[in-house]
Amino acid sequence: MEALQVLTERVSVPQLTGPDITRQQQEILLRAALRAPDHAWLRPSRYLLVEGDDRRLLGECFLRATPGWQELSAEKQQRLLNMPLRAPLLIVAVSRIQEHPKVPRDEQLLSTGAGVQNILNAAWAMGLGAIWRTGDMATNPKVAEALGLQACDVIVGFVYVGHINGSLKQPPELPLDDFVTRWKPKSS
Numbered sequence: 688m689e690a691l692q693v694l695t696e697r698v699s700v701p702q703l704t705g706p707d708i709t710r711q712q713q714e715i716l717l718r719a720a721l722r723a724p725d726h727a728w729l730r731p732s733r734y735l736l737v738e739g740d741d742r743r744l745l746g747e748c749f750l751r752a753t754p755g756w757q758e759l760s761a762e763k764q765q766r767l768l769n770m771p772l773r774a775p776l777l778i779v780a781v782s783r784i785q786e787h788p789k790v791p792r793d794e795q796l797l798s799t800g801a802g803v804q805n806i807l808n809a810a811w812a813m814g815l816g817a818i819w820r821t822g823d824m825a826t827n828p829k830v831a832e833a834l835g836l837q838a839c840d841v842i843v844g845f846v847y848v849g850h851i852n853g854s855l856k857q858p859p860e861l862p863l864d865d866f867v868t869r870w871k872p873k874s875s
């Protein structure tokens with residue numbers, strides 16, 4: 688697919704299915720992620736891949752990490768268990784924040800965010816679907832521990848990647864003038 692078409696027409700795809708994302712496809716997604724802009728080349732981004740039966744184990748972790756999970760309805764418990772099963776591949780995008788005199792934390796988070804966007808676009812370019820999600824699990828310390836994260840790590844997103852299952856939404860045509868102005872200096 689043409690690059691500009693990917694950038695202007697991509698939509699997020701919540702309904703995803705198998706087959707599994709091949710190693711070759713995964714490598715393209717991750718190489719795209721690692722081409723994100725990165726101030727001072729600090730390389731703050733880390734990507735954890737969860738696929739196959741490991742998704743079930745992550746679902747169990749989501750359930751047990753939820754405060755008061757034993758009191759949740761069977762339906763809510765199942766929802767947590769099923770979360771990682773929403774796509775054949777789950778990429779956990781993490782920013783490993785470093786102290787740096789010129790690169791504040793926000794810039795490191797933005798760099799990982801740009802990496803996530805590159806994953807979304809690369810998936811779309813390969814005819815795959817993907818969606819960036821966060822939710823409570825992204826900030827749950829027990830989830831971070833189960834994922835083997837360090838104290839300085841921030842989960843920027845759970846990126847679900849799979850084959851498009853169902854119809855795609857039409858991206859809205861946003862009027863540029865609502866968002867863009869051409870700045871002119873004030874005349875004195």
Ligand SMILES: Cc1cc2nc3c(=O)[nH]c(=O)nc-3n(C[C@H](O)[C@H](O)[C@H](O)COP(=O)(O)O)c2cc1C
Pocket residue numbers: 697698699700818819820821822843844
């Ligand atoms: C940082 C971030 C976190 C998000 N978290 C969620 C989420 O937890 N659940 C969800 O359904 N959508 C979430 N979204 C929104 C979707 O990824 C997507 O952007 C939205 O559905 C709009 O679709 P579009 O990308 O096709 O415009 C998040 C988006 C961003 C940028």
